[in-house]
Amino acid sequence: MANTTDTGVSVTDETTSDITVEAPTAAAPEAAPASTPVDPADLVFDVSDLSVYYGDFRAVRDVNMTVERNQITALIGPSGCGKSTVLRSFNRMNDLIPTARVTGDLIYRGVDLYDPRVDPVEVRRRIGMVFQKPNPFPKSIYDNVAYGPRIAGQKKGLDEVVESSLRKAALWDEVKDRLGDSAIGLSGGQQQRLSIARAIATQPEVLLMDEPCSALDPIATARIEELMAEIKSEYTILIVTHNMQQAARVSDRTAFFSVELDEHNDRRTGLLVEYTDTAKLFSNPDDERTENYITGRFG
Amino acid sequence: MALSTIGGNGRTTARVDAEIYRQGRDLKGRGFQYLLLSALFLASLFLITLLIQVLTDGWPVLSERFVDFFTGTLRSRSSDDALGIGQGLAGTFWIAIFVIALSFPIGIAAAVYLEEYASENFITSVIDVAIRNLAGVPSVVYGLLGLALFVATRDGNSTLFAGGVTLAILVLPIVVITAAEAIRAVPSSLREGAYGVGATQWDVIRTQILPYAAPGILTGTLLSLARAIGEAAPLILVGAITDRLAPRGDGLLSLDQIFDRFTAMPIVIVGWVQESGRDQGFGPAAGAAIVVLLVFVILMNSIAVTLRNRFEKKRG
Numbered sequence: 001m002a003n004t005t006d007t008g009v010s011v012t013d014e015t016t017s018d019i020t021v022e023a024p025t026a027a028a029p030e031a032a033p034a035s036t037p038v039d040p041a042d043l044v045f046d047v048s049d050l051s052v053y054y055g056d057f058r059a060v061r062d063v064n065m066t067v068e069r070n071q072i073t074a075l076i077g078p079s080g081c082g083k084s085t086v087l088r089s090f091n092r093m094n095d096l097i098p099t100a101r102v103t104g105d106l107i108y109r110g111v112d113l114y115d116p117r118v119d120p121v122e123v124r125r126r127i128g129m130v131f132q133k134p135n136p137f138p139k140s141i142y143d144n145v146a147y148g149p150r151i152a153g154q155k156k157g158l159d160e161v162v163e164s165s166l167r168k169a170a171l172w173d174e175v176k177d178r179l180g181d182s183a184i185g186l187s188g189g190q191q192q193r194l195s196i197a198r199a200i201a202t203q204p205e206v207l208l209m210d211e212p213c214s215a216l217d218p219i220a221t222a223r224i225e226e227l228m229a230e231i232k233s234e235y236t237i238l239i240v241t242h243n244m245q246q247a248a249r250v251s252d253r254t255a256f257f258s259v260e261l262d263e264h265n266d267r268r269t270g271l272l273v274e275y276t277d278t279a280k281l282f283s284n285p286d287d288e289r290t291e292n293y294i295t296g297r298f299g
Numbered sequence: 300m301a302l303s304t305i306g307g308n309g310r311t312t313a314r315v316d317a318e319i320y321r322q323g324r325d326l327k328g329r330g331f332q333y334l335l336l337s338a339l340f341l342a343s344l345f346l347i348t349l350l351i352q353v354l355t356d357g358w359p360v361l362s363e364r365f366v367d368f369f370t371g372t373l374r375s376r377s378s379d380d381a382l383g384i385g386q387g388l389a390g391t392f393w394i395a396i397f398v399i400a401l402s403f404p405i406g407i408a409a410a411v412y413l414e415e416y417a418s419e420n421f422i423t424s425v426i427d428v429a430i431r432n433l434a435g436v437p438s439v440v441y442g443l444l445g446l447a448l449f450v451a452t453r454d455g456n457s458t459l460f461a462g463g464v465t466l467a468i469l470v471l472p473i474v475v476i477t478a479a480e481a482i483r484a485v486p487s488s489l490r491e492g493a494y495g496v497g498a499t500q501w502d503v504i505r506t507q508i509l510p511y512a513a514p515g516i517l518t519g520t521l522l523s524l525a526r527a528i529g530e531a532a533p534l535i536l537v538g539a540i541t542d543r544l545a546p547r548g549d550g551l552l553s554l555d556q557i558f559d560r561f562t563a564m565p566i567v568i569v570g571w572v573q574e575s576g577r578d579q580g581f582g583p584a585a586g587a588a589i590v591v592l593l594v595f596v597i598l599m600n601s602i603a604v605t606l607r608n609r610f611e612k613k614r615g
Contacts, residue, residue, distance in 0.1 A: 096494060098418060125497030135488035137507065148496035151506065195492070202496050 077257030082270025128199035134191035136183035169197035189220025356586025377580025397463025406474025442536030457538025477519025514610035531565035
């Protein structure tokens with residue numbers, strides 16, 4: 001498992017020496033480049049110079065980051081720093097806002113997600129999303145989970161999909177006897193786990209979670225966090241969170257976003273300040289702005 | 300510094316009592332409440348007076364010959380035993396069919412397009428304003444439109460078809476507006492949730508937006524139907540008949556009557572009220588017809604409200 005960063009922390013690992021170099025002479029491990037390339041099979045997202053605009057207004061600029069498979073990546077930062085905007089560009093949810101557009105590259109498994117030939121519907125099936133506010137459909141619990149597979153045309157085996165998705169979302173035992181009941185009657189925490197089950201049901205590779213616990217109490221939050229740790233082996237997770245403790249608890253890597261005020265038009269643009277291993281970001285950040293934020297001096 | 304002083308600011312218990320029991324305060328609020336209540340009372344008073352008036356007028360007719368009145372036809376004398384609203388009911392029934400068949404699908408489709416597909420630009424906003432204005436255009440103007448479009452072009456033949464289509468056009472803007480409002484009320488979290496699991500736009504409309512908006516759309520459409528069957532002015536222009544109309548022997552569902560001369564409930568009422576100067580017996584007949592029409596309209600509105608409540612309960 002190659003552990004790569006753009007910021008200097010690099011774990012040189014002999015198993016990654018299958019990278020083709022022009023000279024096949026075995027280089028000494030010490031001579032490995034500062035940034036060890038990730039095994040392409042593990043590279044889920046490769047983002048370079050990503051900016052998101054709403055009309056003429058640049059909401060976020062210069063996002064450069066890579067996301068690896070089966071890792072939890074946290075996006076943190078003060079309000080208005082564009083972390084949710086960035087998250088929503090990962091599965092083209094921003095397309096729903098007519099004026100939104102992106103520049104730069106957002107490569108998912110070698111495919112530029114904003115290539116005109118890319119079908120955003122297919123993107124969202126592979127890259128599922130869980131929203132800030134639990135948003136169960138006003139249908140039965142069963143129909144909520146079966147929704148994604150059904151619209152994808154699946155007719156058989158829905159019972160199995162529903163059960164396994166609810167099990168993975170740690171909700172099965174609580175609802176197995178009332179799958180036909182309206183999902184609206186569930187508690188907030190249950191509704192959010194249902195949203196996760198619904199997202200899992202389409203068998204995505206990536207789960208984007210936009211502040212999934214901000215509307216939940218601490219016990220429900222802990223359950224969701226546990227759940228994330230459990231399903232991490234199957235999914236790549238990106239989570240936006242306001243809660244720094246949560247980022248520190250659940251994530252492998254953390255991206256810290258900040259805001260800059262443009263003096264000319266009094267508008268705020270977000271930017272990616274630092275992206276590194278969570279342990280390092282919270283103990284020994286490279287950037288002063290990160291340190292100020294995590295120590296509570298601003299934001 | 301009496302014994303009854305509470306706290307640091309010298310309040311006596313008596314004063315605290317007076318303040319806390321709030322005696323005689325908020326007089327303005329109370330006054331406003333009564334003002335609003337009297338407005339409500341006044342509005343209901345008109346309706347109740349109207350109901351009492353037409354019921355007392357029409358009751359003799361309804362109680363004496365209930366069935367005959369429904370099956371009877373337009374007559375020149377009020378004493379004629381065959382006098383009744385049969386043709387008016389048939390015309391109104393077919394007008395309702397036209398409204399349901401034309402304005403509901405077209406109106407709902409237009410609303411879905413405006414809310415879900417149309418991009419926000421100058422043309423869309425012009426159309427939006429135009430539809431709102433059309434909803435406020437006096438119904439007589441629609442009658443003129445119907446006259447020009449469906450009567451004059453058909454050699455001056457006033458047909459049920461012309462009346463039905465004219466009323467369908469009349470309520471079309473109302474259907475579009477109410478349906479668009481119901482669609483706009485669908486929470487964006489539902490759309491996002493559906494898009495987020497890979498729904499196409501059509502999937503979202505079919506499985507989320509239309510089911511969620513259905514009660515609102517249904518209410519709006521039923522209310523507009525109630526309006527359509529109560530309209531008289533456009534039908535007068537289009538040429539609905541207020542005097543004798545040859546009785547049709549082939550029943551309510553006969554398609555032949557669509558391209559034939561016609562009348563409708565409001566027209567029957569107008570005709571009989573006009574006649575009552577000449578022949579006083581038409582007065583009670585008009586009252587009875589009004590009662591029938593009002594019952595229909597109130598029934599339709601009640602169905603609308605009941606269905607909406609049931610749907611809303613279902614969606615939690």
